[in-house]
Amino acid sequence: MGNRALIMIEGHRRIGLLFIQAAQRLGLHPITLSADPARYPYLAAESLENVHVDTDSLDALIHECSRLSKTYEIAGITAAEEEVYATVGKLCEHFDLPGPNAASVERCCDKFAQRQLLAEAGIPIPIYRLAANETEVKSFAAEIGLPVIVKPAVGTGSSGVRLCRNLDALAEHTTYLLGGKHKWTSLPRILVEEFARGPFYSVDTMEKEIIGVCTADFDRPPHFVFSRCTYPAPLTDDEYKCITEVSLNCLRALGLGWGPTTIELRWTIGGPVVVEVNPRLAGGTNPRLIKLAYGVDLITELIKLVTGNECDLRKKQSQTAGSRHLVPERDGILDWIDGHSRAAAVPGVDQVGCYVKAKTPIARNFDYLDSIGHVIAASPSPALTEATLQHAVELISWSITPFSTLDEQELRSAGSHPPASVDASTR
Template identity: 65%
Template sequence: MARRALILVEGHRSIGLLYVKAAQRLGLHLITLSADPAQYDYLAAERLESIRVDTDDLDALIRECARLRATYDIAGITGFSGLDESIYATVGKLCRHFDLPGPNPASIEQCCDKFTQRQLLAAAGVPMPAYRLAADAMEVESSATEISLPVVVKPAVGSGSCGVRLCRNVDELAEHTAYLLAGEPRWRSPRILIEEFAQGPQYSADTMGNEVIAVGATDFDCPPHFVVRGSIFPAPLTDYDHKRIADVSLSCLRALDLAWGPANIEFRWTERGPVVIEVNPRLPGWTTPRLIQLAYGIDPIAEHLKLVIGEEWDLRRRHSHTAAARFLAPEGDGVLDWIEGDSLAVAIPGVAEVKLYVEPKTQIVRKGDFRDTMGHVIAASPSHAETEAILQRAVDLIGWSITPFPTLGEQKQSAALQPSRTGEGGAR
């Protein structure tokens, strides 16, 4: 009898291993298809099967999956986005081709285009910030004038707050527009979204199918960028406000035809109540799946995999705790001299996890997005106040030192002090 296997298209540095462990508990053999399997450390560490294939080439993926079906019973196919959420549409197309459970690829594609997403949500009457689409610097400026500064400027396609900035005046607007139009390759596109800055606390709803399974609160820091500082589940909301977020979340799922699988919806609570900042057609990475499990007793990764392989899921809450995460953010760029205290922090009762992403001698170069964190601490307890206290005690035990990069003047001075080698060995 052929061995049941799960195919993962690409991997994920923060939650990839959690998917591996959950799949193994379900008795599945893991096979990762990736353009570069070496970038995922856990594949080698866990001795997992991986195959190098161009994951941007749907035909190549279909051929590889067909080849694997000759050896394995392919129970399901899923994948991860990294910085390119189009991979979920590719997964949907593979599932359709092989008649396996999966998301609607057309729904994923229209959701991943932030402007199209906005249009669909607006047509459904979902509360949102004002928005415009621009193709060049002149259109960006006129759109910002119509909406009124400050505005949030971002690529029309992307994730992880990459390329997202709050522009508070015309100089910042011009600078960030130029950066997006001439910056990283994935942003060299004449499609820039300009949005009203919705001011207020940030919340998120995590859904599975047509059910809201968790509502959390998130803190951001490092303006004018949006770098996550921490998150907590459940969000400290009244039952009425929780229901308002849940109701808007379900309206988003209907408007975007996202009735299958996980989704993550980001909100700001403004004078108008909850307004939708973004809908992501996926389970979020980093600490969120772990926080949901600690807070509610629901393992969203395991339940997602059950859906992927066609088994019955169970989204019932087992308990009601408060779980929170705090991210460690550097205060400046430079070389990390040392970072320590993690072993002391993890020993505190109530601390569920301490993870450092960097090692000494790492160059720290902040980018203004999710990549600017150096680690995280997770704590959980029966109460909000106790969880926050545990988390703070743990974070206070972790310290680090960063030596700033030398300034241009310091570099010139250092070069001037270097002994000259001119004429060494005599004239020739």
């Protein structure tokens, strides 16, 4: 038998390379199966083994894994992308490997089904309705009362999610979702939800254990593009207890608990209200922040879990870790971006990442891919971490030349800026 292999179903534009590196540290040979390996530039840059395969086809994936098993001992199968996580569960079941429960993941990924299960369990959630057309969206918004959140019933990364404060915004966004501009991964179904007002928190769990709670803010509403994140969230003991109890109740209601889960909440005047449950690790900077704040490497521990080993979730340190995301203020051509080296040299800065290069077209879709970079810092003090991040971000600047109207239309029809590997400066 050859090397022990970790099979990744699709990669991830932000944290995919971290999975690869963690697997290699554990002595595993990572192999990525993808419908389009070019989406993940780190595969070519690091000369990593990858296989072109239709990841929407379970039969094709079973066939490919069976073929690979003749050369490698398949130690585990996993993914970083939510869209294929239920498929991972089915593959793990087929090959008798540890993995998530596919049925639970599928129910959770359908936000309407998720809402129904949470409501049946008595978990506080926003008032919601499921709409199939413009008339129903308008009717349900009137029933719930503006402002409302309007979003696809299936989707990730805040794609297609908008806060609609008035009828004009409601009509505009409904037209966007149903008029052919939004890329649907399933039949078009729209959730219309009450807007839960209050501070935003996100809870990271692994194996039914609370790992951390962060607080986060968004860039330029009415969209929900993360601008900052901080671990641990500044909570009283009672608030922490309440949030963690609600989070664990979510796992029970949704049949989750194997592996990682991320629960998003708002703290309203009535207490915590669950906004969304994601049956996977949080992407972006969160895994790095958790490692800095608590000394727990969730990606490594997840790979241990999928390969049948015990994971170590003991917290080994206590720091305040935070990130700031660099979000462009307009569409256009990125003329230049500068200051990363100076920002990385600031004491307390752990990492500065840049996702795009000069002369790249920037066409915002108002989701997680809008960010063009990040800064991460950590220290024993919340105030010091905040000051460090502020200083570092102020050292980074860029210039964007707006598109002409014709150019903008052409670029938007072609999609937003292409994915780029993270060119990160790490202290």
